[in-house]
Amino acid sequence: MNQKSRLYMFYWILKNTVILLLIFACFYVAWADQRVFNTLQSWIGRFVILVGGSINVMHYMILKRSTRSFDKPERLVDTKGLFGKVRHPMYLGDALMMLGFSLLYAHWQGWLVGLFGWFFVWLLAKEEDHQMAAWFPQEHDAWRRRTGLVFPKW
Numbered sequence: 001m002n003q004k005s006r007l008y009m010f011y012w013i014l015k016n017t018v019i020l021l022l023i024f025a026c027f028y029v030a031w032a033d034q035r036v037f038n039t040l041q042s043w044i045g046r047f048v049i050l051v052g053g054s055i056n057v058m059h060y061m062i063l064k065r066s067t068r069s070f071d072k073p074e075r076l077v078d079t080k081g082l083f084g085k086v087r088h089p090m091y092l093g094d095a096l097m098m099l100g101f102s103l104l105y106a107h108w109q110g111w112l113v114g115l116f117g118w119f120f121v122w123l124l125a126k127e128e129d130h131q132m133a134a135w136f137p138q139e140h141d142a143w144r145r146r147t148g149l150v151f152p153k154w
Helices: 003-032 034-038 040-066 089-105 108-135 137-146
Strands: none
Touching: 003 089, 003 108, 040 089, 089 108, 108 137
């Protein structure tokens, strides 16, 4: 495993640790004070979590149907789903889920952890973008100009 792969795995582990921390924080709050989960903010958080999770599942299915290998795809998937607007829609889904859990947790620590998570999502997207640019230089350059990294470019 080379240095770049180790760095990518490190970022991936940190991103998923943040998601788990936010989930456990929500369970802790639910156990300590259930009234927190009956607010408008908590319902918005639930909705945002569902939207983020749906984006993840939908784009996982798109990638699964479009390429045989996630490690080294044989072609660049750049038009299906949100791929026409954002290069990393699954990271967008992760970021939305973190936002939703932060809304659900409703405490400054949740927002702080969520910000760290968003930073790791951005680092992962940058790493993956460099890898895709190396594999598909011409297609990626055109795709990069018309799309956002994690958030859509309209």
